[in-house]
Amino acid sequence: xxxxxxxxxxxxxxxxxxxxxxxxxxxxxxxxxxxxxxxxxxxxxxxxxxxxxxxxxxxxxxxxxxxxxxxxxxxxxxxxxxxxxxxxxxxxxxxxxxxxxxxxxxxxxxxxxxxxxxxxxxxxxxxxxxxxxxxxxxxx
Amino acid sequence: xxxxxxxxxxxxxxxxxxxxxxxxxxxxxxxxxxxxxxxxxxxxxxxxxxxxxxxxxxxxxxxxxxxxxxxxxxxxxxxxxxxxxxxxxxxxxxxxxxxxxxxxxxxxxxxxxxxxxxxxxxxxxxxxxxxxxxxxxxxxxxxxxxxxxxxxxxxxxxxxxxxxxxxxxxxxxxx
Numbered sequence: 085x086x087x088x089x090x091x092x093x094x095x096x097x098x099x100x101x102x103x104x105x106x107x108x109x110x111x112x113x114x115x116x117x118x119x120x121x122x123x124x125x126x127x128x129x130x131x132x133x134x135x136x137x138x139x140x141x142x143x144x145x146x147x148x149x150x151x152x153x154x155x156x157x158x159x160x161x162x163x164x165x166x167x168x169x170x171x172x173x174x175x176x177x178x179x180x181x182x183x184x185x186x187x188x189x190x191x192x193x194x195x196x197x198x199x200x201x202x203x204x205x206x207x208x209x210x211x212x213x214x215x216x217x218x219x220x221x222x223x224x
Numbered sequence: 225x226x227x228x229x230x231x232x233x234x235x236x237x238x239x240x241x242x243x244x245x246x247x248x249x250x251x252x253x254x255x256x257x258x259x260x261x262x263x264x265x266x267x268x269x270x271x272x273x274x275x276x277x278x279x280x281x282x283x284x285x286x287x288x289x290x291x292x293x294x295x296x297x298x299x300x301x302x303x304x305x306x307x308x309x310x311x312x313x314x315x316x317x318x319x320x321x322x323x324x325x326x327x328x329x330x331x332x333x334x335x336x337x338x339x340x341x342x343x344x345x346x347x348x349x350x351x352x353x354x355x356x357x358x359x360x361x362x363x364x365x366x367x368x369x370x371x372x373x374x375x376x377x378x379x380x381x382x383x384x385x386x387x388x389x390x391x392x393x394x395x396x397x398x399x
Contacts, residue, residue, distance in 0.1 A: 129292045129319075129320035129322060130291070130292055130322075131289070131290070131292070131322055131323055134290050135262060135289055135290045136262060136263060136290065137290075195263050195265065196263075196265045197263065197264040197265065198260070198264055198265060198266060198267050198344055198347035198349075199264075199267075199343050199344055199346065199347055200264060200291050200292065200343055201292055201320060201343050204343045204346075205346065206346060206347060209263070209264075
């Protein structure tokens with residue numbers, strides 16, 4: 085199920101399940117997710133599978149932040165990723181009430197990315213892994 | 225994944241010349257890799273500076289498994305950027321290269337060629353090729369105007385002297 089999380093509550097929400105925030109939409113565990121999600125590699129010139137993130141799908145209307153849904157090579161949902169341009173954050177832009185692909189978040193990685201087609205500006209990746217083995221499933 | 229190979233002849237008549245012990249010889253192919261860290265924190269061309277003889281083919285290869293890159297020279301005809309290649313040389317743009325893809329360009333006009341990666345200029349992913357040496361007929365030196373280039377890009381160009389002295393300059397901190 086989709087969850088809506090405010091940025092302020094994200095840290096707490098990542099540690100506990102919050103079924104009360106369930107969204108009416110749902111994200112299937114198996115790829116591909118339904119429209120308006122589209123495969124990122126069909127929207128911009130990027131590889132189908134990105135090591136560390138998986139095969140990404142996004143609703144183009146939510147760019148640049150996402151959520152991007154990352155599926156492993158077997159087509160199983162492994163991660164939800166947000167991409168937030170540093171310049172925009174510095175300018176006061178905030179990204180609130182972002183949805184996530186699953187209410188099971190086992191760990192989160194946050195790191196800098198210099199940019200890529202689709203999100204050209206230097207930005208931060210917030211990677212929410214769904215399951216203890218999710219990270220290894222999209223590692224390569 | 226099939227490689228995309230394109231060849232573009234840049235410039236008119238060129239003179240093949242051996243001008244230094246580490247210079248890539250005319251008629252040969254020199255390779256410039258496009259690389260990045262696994263999470264994309266850093267991206268770069270390697271080498272970032274290269275000296276070649278006129279008539280050398282440059283092959284740009286995307287060695288980055290998690291990103292796409294371009295080799296795009298600075299020229300008004302390409303995204304309205306300032307000219308930083310010799311007068312008379314034809315501009316090139318590889319378009320996006322996926323991992324494993326490559327692009328070739330033949331350089332024949334002596335001078336300094338500055339190029340960048342379209343989505344990564346603001347991350348400092350730029351490079352410089354020196355064709356021939358100062359004094360060669362038709363030589364066009366390095367651009368001196370900053371124009372619209374971001375500071376991180378301007379800081380990324382090795383000096384012509386450093387390139388000519390060693391033949392190739394690797395990006396800082398990279399082997």
